Amino acid sequence: MTDLSGKAYLVVGASGALGSLIARLLADRGADLTVTGRSADALAAIGDVHAVTADLRDPDAGRTVVEAAREKHGRLDGVVIAAGVVAFGPLTDIDDDTVDDLVLVDFLAPLRVLRAALPVLEPGGVILGISAVVAEKPMPNMAVYSAVKAATAALFTAARTEARRRRIRVVDVRPPHTETGLAGRAIAGDPPRLPTGLDPDAVAERIVAALLGSETELASTDF
Template sequence: MDIEGSRVLVAGATGVLGGAITAELVTRGARPVLAGRDPVRLAAAARREGAHAVSFDAYDPSSCARVVQDAATALGGLDAVVTAFGAVAFGEAGEVGDEVAEYLMAVDYLAPAAFFRAALGIMEPGSMLAAVTGVVAEHPQPGMADYSASKAALSAWLGAVRREARGIGIGVLDVRPGHLDTGFAGRAVAGAAPALPAGADMQKLVSAVVDALSSGAELVRTAPDGTPVIERRAR
């Protein structure tokens, strides 16, 4: 996908990572539509990037599908949809309530899937779907069972959809970073984060994400030393 002039919906553009991905896309000449929940942060991000903004709540799947339609209308089509929103909770599995587990599954798995389901209906060959999952999708962590499970569910869904979408020329990118110092863990919907290692360099990751979109790669993961690694084919 040629980033210059591309029409990209970034969902979660009010977040630290989503905001940085949006800024990198704009720097490289893309035309984003920003989607977010918090109205004040969303308006500020849209002003900063000179972009159209649409609001959604990931706990309401119909709002996710609506945002895809609105973004496609605003831009005259979509070349990529990037989901960079999410929620986390901490605590041992027996202590985390069913409501929290259900919320994480809705926000971290079902909502990105709702975005992509809507996008698959309107995207042309050569387009890309991209989701930020996380290293927990392949290495589930104690104290984060439901967060790990929700990200693993999204990653599995992307894996199956990738194989379906190859036939219609649409690429599917899974971004699985390790820990980043975005403050995400401090905004958990329940529980308190354990001691975490120093975060990897977010700007390098963001650059790798946009490179991967550009080259049609299928996976961005973080090496043990924190360096982002782009894999053309996901395994």
């Protein structure tokens, strides 16, 4: 098991099922950890880590959580962006408020975190964003969600080249359907009948392996 003593990581969306698993894996490896999410209780359940509650719909949230992590630990070696919301339904049924929330949380929040983290990460650092299989295979009745996730994947792919001169690795991760319960917490619509998803623990382990390795992309077929 990789020893991360002396390394500092920020996990955005650590109050969610997948984000909390990733945070625990990093903490188990000895990392200095800052976790952020909207639920203070969920963050407290992760353990003895630096917790910052934040709503990613706030335009300043990305900058605020990056600054808080760096100030707490004196350095920042990696960022995981695991926050996300989902909505279901035909395109004609998705109202503007739902579109706004999808764009704010699933696209603008990663953009803002990425923009804030790039200038302050230690050389050799890493930023990993978790997208979804729909970025590769857009789905009917998930048109807006698919489009937003595809935009986020494109953002990370383009930013990867820009980040090289800073010696920062940018990783885009697109896991298949995973049993995190996210579909049951949709901000609009009812989920379609979905096949049994992947085990969240296995997905989190694979993501942490990519975070600590040298990969720059995990396609849905890499899980």
